[in-house]
Amino acid sequence: MEIAYVAVIILFCLGMYTIITKKNLIKIVIGITIVESSLILLLMLVGYKPGGTAPILDKRYEIVVDPITQALALTTIVIGGSVTAVMLAMVIKLHKRYRTLNIDEIRKLRG
Amino acid sequence: MIDIIFHLLFLFLIITAFFMVFTKDLSNSVITLPLFGAILVIIFVILQAPGVALAAAIMTAGLTTAFFVITINKTEYGRNE
């Protein structure tokens, strides 16, 4: 299981790298999606117990994985989805106004 | 056995993520997004989270990708980064 945490770290840092390096607006939003996915994955890993079953108790089980993290993950997914949607709408708007997706050229605000 | 699959899945996940970030073609990276989401969904299923898996399948792999596709369509379809 330890490798999963490493994967979370790699994804998180990859997303961070994308956000701070990439000049393309869509790439930046993709970076944000990656970071968000890594956090959801982390939530799942935190709640997971080896050999556990899903938290749907139609009969009694010995080990059940943590339902709280799954609920949190659902909320996070929804929040992330709505934020991403708003961001993308703004990307389209920005492209319409500035005719470019390059962050270096979207710089009317200075000082 | 499941361990090997599990490790492979993580490997794929990271590879797709890297591909998404470093590919030059914007549409390539956006089309890789559902793949990334799908692998994530399988991982969630293995991690015993069917509800989250459903939501992720619909949201990350489905709708978000659709949003991205629309965005690319509206902005610079097919142009390189």
Next chain:
Amino acid sequence: MELAVWVIILPLLTAFSLGISKLYFKKIFFKLVIGSAILYLYLLILVITTSYPPKVYSIGQWGLLGINLMVDPLSALFLLIIALLFLPFIIFSMKYTKCIKHDYFIFSYLMVAGISGMVLTTDLFNLYVFMEVSSLSSCALSLYKKTDRGIEGTFKYLIMSTFGSFFILLATILTYYLTGTLNMAEISLAFEDTPFTIKSTIMAFFVFGYAIKIGLLPMHAWLPDAYEDSPIPYNVLSSGLVMKSAVYALIRGLYIMFGIDFLDESGLLTIVVFWGVITFITAHCLAFQQSNLNRLLAYSTIAQIAYIMIGLFVGTEAGLIAGSFHILNHAIMKGTLFFVVGIFNYSLAAVEIEDIKGLGYKFPILSFTFVVGSLAIVGLPPFNGFMSKWLIVEAALEAGFTYAAFFILVGTFLSLTYYLKVIVTLYTKNEKPLLIEEAGLSLKLPTIFLGSLCIVFGIVPSLPLHLITKIPTFLLDNGDYIRILIGG
């Protein structure tokens, strides 16, 4: 305590029903907006007056199993700020917003709901959810003009704010991983036997995430951009409430979950005080360069929030009182200034300092209000800003941060340089004939109300201090808070 939950539900319900009213009952839309704001004011006053001693309201009656709301004096202070700012904001926006205003009010109500949720909740993840609600609706308001600059600034705001949110979420998840609970009181108890390094790393994530939203030095750059071309009444709420709510969340999280001893031990207090000093000196230097009034006020907001951070992080009772008092005062003063600038903008589309040349003789009362607001924010007596700055300096000296205290005075001088620049321009005669759209009473009244509060709180500071002096009891010694939360 039944009422506490209504503080969140009422604006939410209003926002939802405004959505319906916008489609089918356009006639009652504005009546609904105003009526709900008045009702909300009444509700807030009721909640604030019964805020001491704190009580717990359990959502769904699950006790510690679910989410709890709690009104303690610090929350009551924020509710007080909402009460002071929200109705003037609504009245002002009614007249100010020239384009279609329906969505504007929906977003405002959503934002206030988010902020009141942040302020009342005691659950870490719930805090995150409401913070996202407030920051997304705040973004929506910030791009309301749909100009190029507005969208660009808001995009930067949204990206930076989301970047910060990720770290807060990461820290929240790790906290759950460590403690198995999300209730702040229980986290605090469970954190007692957690190793030092883990705790301090998690704390670093919290601090960093909120610092982006607060706008401490290297993360401040989004703020002037977001303010530059947004509707000006929104700036009032943004600098008065949205950024302060991040301060609230940080303070609440750090003082309750980690405890003052740990903050002291890990050196965070020293770091934040130093950080604050650098922030406000730089912000003052930058503010002097601005020719746009909104940007100038935005940089001034950064500096003032740095003062607040210094006050709150010297780690003494006096410091907490001083910082909280400055939170209130800054909300009032910045509200006054933004409202006046808003009226200038409304009347003659002025955004640059040059545009307001000679208005001092055309708008005598408003200009006087502006002068009062800016002198107050500079920290000259007998206005309210001076009182809180006095308290902050006193607290910093008492706690041994002599350099911080000294630099606050230097900062006062620096801030005078640019506010005086604006005032002098205001009172320079201008021969150019001006096209003036007369500002109505609904614009002037909120402005003058806040401006007079600057003077009243300066002369009778014991009025708000009555409430504020109770704040440290539940922060400095988190034991009381935890006892009430777990026991109640």
Next chain:
Amino acid sequence: MSRLNERFTKLYKIGLVITFAYFLLVLFYDIHNLGTDRKRYLSEHYISQGVQETGATNLVASVLYDYRAFDTLGEATMILTAATVLAFLVPITKATMFGTPFKSIVNQTVKLIIPYIAVLGAYLILFGHISPGGGFVGGVVLSIIAILLTLTYSVEFSEYIFKPDQKKFIEDIGAIGFVLLGLLGIFTGSNFLSNGQANFGTGNAGEVFSAGLMPFINLMIGLKVSAGLAIIFNSLIKEK
């Protein structure tokens, strides 16, 4: 020179991120070594008592809609905010997507699929507290009907079938309904959003109409989410 500078900046950024990754690694390692089987009394309680207390076999649903229903309220507000932002950002104009007309076979298939999707969505919503799914997922599935119509026919057709005003209305009704269901708790002498603790009767776990108000809350969320996502999607499409 500037190339070199760029290189250096890039290397510096990579270095920063790797340093941060190292920090995270150390942190996770430390936490892992602490022993993960610390007592999580909260989830233990949910697992052992949750079904009795809330009457829902799907524990995730019981957490989402009962124990931590307030989070869900915030989450629902979030979607509403996003939908309102997008609807506000895009003025009501006519626009097309892709510009490629589909073959009639696609159109016919979509017509065939739609009822199935509707049933699937209804199932996911109504059985949300029994099986995986719930209001949110079901709502998204329902919104796919509108999205499919938009994709295969056109925005005009989709908005002819589901009027934007109606969608907005449904969304607001869903949100208000959620809050009103929460207020039902207050009116019956309990607290806001109380469900398991109020005397609504949890019913027999595993039946459709069990778990108190949960199916209704699911329904409201479903309505809200479906309408909200349809608005978001159509708004994005309409953006020129």
Next chain:
Amino acid sequence: MITPGILYLTGALLLFLPFQDKIKYIISFLIATGALIVTFYLIPGDRMQMEFFTLTLTPFSVDSISKLTGLIFAFGGLATVIYMIKICSPAKLRLIFVFIGSALTVVFSGDLFTLYVFWELMTISSSFLIIMTIDLTKKTGYYYFLMHVAGSLSLLWGIFLQYSATGSLSLHAIEAGVPFFLMAIAVKLAFVGFHTWMPWVYSKAPFYVAVVLSIYTTKVGVYVMARVVSGIHILAYAGLISALFGIVMALRQNEVRKLLSYSIITQVGYMIIGISIGTAAGISGAIFHLVNHILYKTVLFMAVGFVIYTTGKDDFKNLGIIRRKLPLTSIATLVAFMGISGVPFFNGYMSKTIIKDALHEPILKLGLDLMSFGTSLMFLKFIYYAFFNKSNINFAKKPPFSMQIGMGFLTVMMLLIGIHPYLLENLTNIHVDIHYFDIKHVVSGFQPFLWSIAVFISFKKFLVKSYVNLPYFDIYRKMAKIFVTTGYKLSNYHDGNLNKYLLWATNALLILLLLLMF
């Protein structure tokens, strides 16, 4: 309890009410008179205490020094109000009232907090008085405001140091933070090096504003100095240097009001010397000198005001109108000149004698003579242009009668004090054991005056010629330039690049992590 300061502040509020102008003038006259009467009947020893958030304040306490200062402030207030009642708009009158009221409150304040608050209020009201009058004075007002706020912030810091060291705010001799108190006072009383605001402001501001400012601004500094940092010997030499500097600069000026303002620096030098001696005689001498100085300097400023009012300019050449058309002003000017030069039987002589008598160090005594000599030398220039230089300037406007009354008041007072110096002593029960009209004192009073006349006649052509000002060096402007360029560079870093901002944020994160880990 009605204090004179509160009376004036209420007056300022009353002027906000929508009365007719005539009623406003009556109100302001009544208030000024009332304040004088109230001050006159104050009993040393009166105190008032109040609680103000966490502090216990003494906003009002009277002793003989503060009563004397308050009395002359109130008297000057009455005279100026009468003087300017016809030429000043109600808006400015309000600010002037706030200014006078806060000066009076500072004088009667019994603790450092009140002192600071009203000290700052003086700064604010006077700056707005300068900023709002005419467009020419915008930059002047800006400079004045910044300079004085820097001074008062230094005072505030001193107060904080004192407060944290002793835990009390009462107004006694200071134990901690003396340099900061000194800096604050130095700005207020235009000590050399901190004087840059003064000639500029007094020559640029409208004449009635200059009259008001010259009465209160520097004198409050002197009063506070007497209160908190008296008896530091080394400062006596500093005062001497400051005074000599004032003389040298004053002789080089081409504008009358610049000359007058440099002369203030010189006169303040006397007071600094008196205070720094630290003995009771020295301090009371300084305070008496303060009183006398207010009288004659105000009269001189008012006389220049007449010139400006009637001819529109304040060149030396225009002074000729005093002799030609303004008989009353000529008398007043002459009396003031005699007073400021320290001629026996005029008022300046009295306080100068007290200070000189209290001195024991020969260098300072010599310096004092030199100062008297210089003072009368520079005012001989004034007198020369006013009475001996041929000019044919004519009225542009006739001065209103009220202006002359205001000046007349002060002149009568000067004459009274000059002839009967014990008047001031009796008024306030400060007794200085000295015989003013001893042969020794009278001779030493006449000496510098006669010398100066001799020197003036022999070096007339150097003294009355108009000098080209030397290149103007101001260290504060240099500092401001550094501040602006730093800000400009910083501002250039904010070039709107989102990647850059995010990179900064990440850097901050890592720094934070490193700091918290180690």
